Amino acid sequence: QVQLVESGGGVVQPGRSVRLSCAASGFTFRNSPMHWVRQTPGKGLEWVAVISKGGNNQYSADSVKGRFTISRDNSKNMLYLQMNSLRAEDTAVYYCARDTGFWSWFDPWGQGALVTVSS
Amino acid sequence: NFMLTQPHSVSESPGETVTISCTRSSGSIDSNYVQWYQQRPGSSPTTVIFDNNQRPSGVPDRFSGSIDRSSNSASLTISGLQTEDEADYSCQSYDGAEHVVFGGGTKVTVL
Numbered sequence: 001q002v003q004l005v006e007s008g009g010g011v012v013q014p015g016r017s018v019r020l021s022c023a024a025s026g027f028t029f030r031n032s033p034m035h036w037v038r039q040t041p042g043k044g045l046e047w048v049a050v051i052s053k054g055g056n057n058q059y060s061a062d063s064v065k066g067r068f069t070i071s072r073d074n075s076k077n078m079l080y081l082q083m084n085s086l087r088a089e090d091t092a093v094y095y096c097a098r099d100t101g102f103w104s105w106f107d108p109w110g111q112g113a114l115v116t117v118s119s
Numbered sequence: 120n121f122m123l124t125q126p127h128s129v130s131e132s133p134g135e136t137v138t139i140s141c142t143r144s145s146g147s148i149d150s151n152y153v154q155w156y157q158q159r160p161g162s163s164p165t166t167v168i169f170d171n172n173q174r175p176s177g178v179p180d181r182f183s184g185s186i187d188r189s190s191n192s193a194s195l196t197i198s199g200l201q202t203e204d205e206a207d208y209s210c211q212s213y214d215g216a217e218h219v220v221f222g223g224g225t226k227v228t229v230l
Contacts, residue, residue, distance in 0.1 A: 035219065037219075037221075043223075043224075044209060044221060044222070044223040044224040045156070045164065045209050045211075045221040045224065046221060047218070047219035047220070047221060050217070050219065059217040059218065061218065095163060095164070100169075103151075103213050103217075104152075104169070104170075105152075105154045105166050105169035105170070105211075106154070106156070106164070106166065106211075107165070107166050107175065108163075108165075109163040109164050109165070110163065111163055112163060
């Protein structure tokens, strides 16, 4: 079945870096734009970034621009989020999600990876 | 960028109908499609409505979506409320500038 599995979360100190990975299976990964969305504990969903099918175009939220980089490896069916200069407010569960079209609805979502920024 | 505003919570008894609003702060609500996601406690979001009023396969027809241009808002209606519908519901759209916008989420409680 169509599945996304995130990995790479954990506890990281402020100012440090971490990379999240998202393994895709059950669909033709190279045909789908992909997103990262985060959710602060007890709060709502916040879009983080999107990458085009081929990886040539990336867009991100103002809150992470210049610090987070989204990338993909279509040969490995993998999506990544490189997170640098982390702040306490970046603490959240990070979900990867498939865009079902072109700026369309998200399905499926991964199970989420918790990143805690704390000293 | 615009904001999507939702009520913090709604509650209703089983079998009743609830409607959740999602109001766009600027620009027209029909400029871009609106999606609705359901998130049960401890689970990832799933889509219940896409493209304003379309249901993915497997979503019961108790779920319906609509757009109201006069109030510049989208709505999710759940009829015949069931205990399994207790969850957080978030609306989502695009701003036309390669950005995704989510509403703050609404907690639906089945009394």
